[in-house]
Amino acid sequence: MSSTPPAPRPAPRSASLSAASPRAGGGLHRFANPGRFLRMTERVLPWLWAAAGLVLAVGAAWALVFSPPDWQQGETVRIMYVHVPMAWLAMGGYLGLAIASLMSLIWRHPLADLAARELSPVGAMVTALCLATGSLWGRPMWGTWWAWDARMTSVLVLFFLWVGHAALVRAFDEEERGARAAAILALIGAVNLPVIKWSVDWFNTLHQSASVTRVAAPGLHVDILYPLLTCALGFSLAFAALVLARVRAAVMEKRLRQLQLAQARQNDTRRNEVAG
Amino acid sequence: MSLSRKQRRMWLVVLAGLGLGTATALTLTAFQDNLVFFLAPSDIATKNPGPDRAFRLGGLVEAGSLQRRQTSDGRPEALFRVTDGPVTVPVSYVGVLPDLFREGQGVVTLGKLGADGQFRASEVLARHDETYMPPEVADALKRSGHWDPSKGAAPPAASWNTLTPGQPAAPERSGG
Amino acid sequence: MTQHWWHVAISWALAAAGFGVMAWMAARRHADAKRRTALLGPRERRQG
Numbered sequence: 001m002s003s004t005p006p007a008p009r010p011a012p013r014s015a016s017l018s019a020a021s022p023r024a025g026g027g028l029h030r031f032a033n034p035g036r037f038l039r040m041t042e043r044v045l046p047w048l049w050a051a052a053g054l055v056l057a058v059g060a061a062w063a064l065v066f067s068p069p070d071w072q073q074g075e076t077v078r079i080m081y082v083h084v085p086m087a088w089l090a091m092g093g094y095l096g097l098a099i100a101s102l103m104s105l106i107w108r109h110p111l112a113d114l115a116a117r118e119l120s121p122v123g124a125m126v127t128a129l130c131l132a133t134g135s136l137w138g139r140p141m142w143g144t145w146w147a148w149d150a151r152m153t154s155v156l157v158l159f160f161l162w163v164g165h166a167a168l169v170r171a172f173d174e175e176e177r178g179a180r181a182a183a184i185l186a187l188i189g190a191v192n193l194p195v196i197k198w199s200v201d202w203f204n205t206l207h208q209s210a211s212v213t214r215v216a217a218p219g220l221h222v223d224i225l226y227p228l229l230t231c232a233l234g235f236s237l238a239f240a241a242l243v244l245a246r247v248r249a250a251v252m253e254k255r256l257r258q259l260q261l262a263q264a265r266q267n268d269t270r271r272n273e274v275a276g
Numbered sequence: 277m278s279l280s281r282k283q284r285r286m287w288l289v290v291l292a293g294l295g296l297g298t299a300t301a302l303t304l305t306a307f308q309d310n311l312v313f314f315l316a317p318s319d320i321a322t323k324n325p326g327p328d329r330a331f332r333l334g335g336l337v338e339a340g341s342l343q344r345r346q347t348s349d350g351r352p353e354a355l356f357r358v359t360d361g362p363v364t365v366p367v368s369y370v371g372v373l374p375d376l377f378r379e380g381q382g383v384v385t386l387g388k389l390g391a392d393g394q395f396r397a398s399e400v401l402a403r404h405d406e407t408y409m410p411p412e413v414a415d416a417l418k419r420s421g422h423w424d425p426s427k428g429a430a431p432p433a434a435s436w437n438t439l440t441p442g443q444p445a446a447p448e449r450s451g452g
Numbered sequence: 453m454t455q456h457w458w459h460v461a462i463s464w465a466l467a468a469a470g471f472g473v474m475a476w477m478a479a480r481r482h483a484d485a486k487r488r489t490a491l492l493g494p495r496e497r498r499q500g
Binding site: 155 | 300310314334342360369374375376377378383384399401404405411412413414415430432433436
């Protein structure tokens with residue numbers, strides 16, 4: 001058993017990173033240098049935003065104008081082009097959060113902590129959009145804004161998990177303890193993902209079963225499927241750009257805090273020298 | 277046995293995940309009945325909810341069973357039968373039906389079962405059948421006799437999800 | 453505009469507002485951190 005002394009870890013984790021073994025964490029440690037991360041993503045981000053804007057413009061025009069109405073839903077089917085991508089992003093994003101939390105707990109990757117912290121407000125937003133658009137669709141179609149069936153309830157739980165993660169990660173004075181507690185919450189909450197996905201098959205629900213990802217051919221006509229996939233790609237790109245922009249801002253803020261701390265310390269020593 | 281700190285953390289996470297997954301699976305199995313949103317007509321005999329208990333009844337609206345009329349005070353009333361194949365329950369409902377309501381569609385109704393076997397609904401929700409198709413495609417399927425929406429689910433999606441129906445003035449129409 | 457189109461319009465507007473507001477907030481955070489880093493000294497100005 002390696003007996004590492006329980007010495008307090010130096011506060012800024014980035015300082016200890018260059019010493020961390022590069023093979024663990026899948027070579028991702030080269031992104032741990034904040035300066036390099038900022039330089040690399042600075043070039044990527046504008047392209048990501050441009051791609052998201054372009055695909056979303058095409059997707060929105062296709063979904064709102066050029067795609068046909070549905071034979072029984074009429075024009076209301078156009079809500080689905082927002083609702084379904086938001087549902088996919090809410091779940092896919094949570095899978096990303098769970099992976100980041102795993103990397104944070106096992107490999108202590110600092111960027112994983114930062115990504116998880118900046119991911120959860122965006123995840124909460126898309127889950128809220130999923131619930132709101134579902135409600136707006138359900139009122140005219142089902143005849144109700146909301147029903148406590150297994151699918152809707154489990155998505156509401158997902159929303160609370162996102163909000164809980166965002167709150168917990170910011171609840172501690174010591175950043176690292178907040179990150180650890182939130183990572184554990186995120187991993188526990190991951191059991192909700194299969195429950196959401198298969199709730200419509202395991203239980204009888206008001207919500208319909210999956211149309212796109214079923215074993216037989218998708219239950220959507222291509223005139224509806226293709227604009228849906230375009231919108232899903234566009235929203236995914238926008239989601240990625242948003243998270244990346246937030247992580248960049250967080251890296252800048254973290255570096256600013258470290259510089260302020262270093263400057264304050266320098267001033268202190270100088271003052272002490274003058275006094276002594 | 278020398279595990280690095282990383283490996284120990286990894287095993288801890290794996291074990292905790294296994295425990296949590298098992299616990300969730302057991303809980304969901306135990307609560308399966310409580311997570312049921314509605315009872316099918318066949319379930320009523322076995323899980324008899326009693327005459328004064330409100331519950332949700334779900335099934336398909338039987339083809340040809342829908343009658344719409346007005347109550348004496350001018351409100352719309354619908355009479356229809358909900359079926360799951362073996363058992364059929366007559367339902368009455370006063371109020372506006374949702375857009376997706378039609379014969380052959382899945383519905384979930386909330387109400388009480390009278391001693392006369394009539395289910396009096398205070399709420400009718402329509403289920404969606406997870407098929408999305410343009411009206412022209414649905415019309416083409418109906419015209420060709422491949423599908424009667426009031427009798428059952430749409431044919432396998434592969435047979436229509438790339439179908440492009442002819443121009444609005446189809447030959448059989450313009451010719452006749 | 454029918455009620456159906458209202459629901460469609462609100463859905464899309466909510467999505468646009470959600471993404472738009474969050475993008476604007478991220479840009480503001482970044483600009484703010486950059487400005488305050490620059491105030492600390494000329495040595496730090498090159499990055500970000």
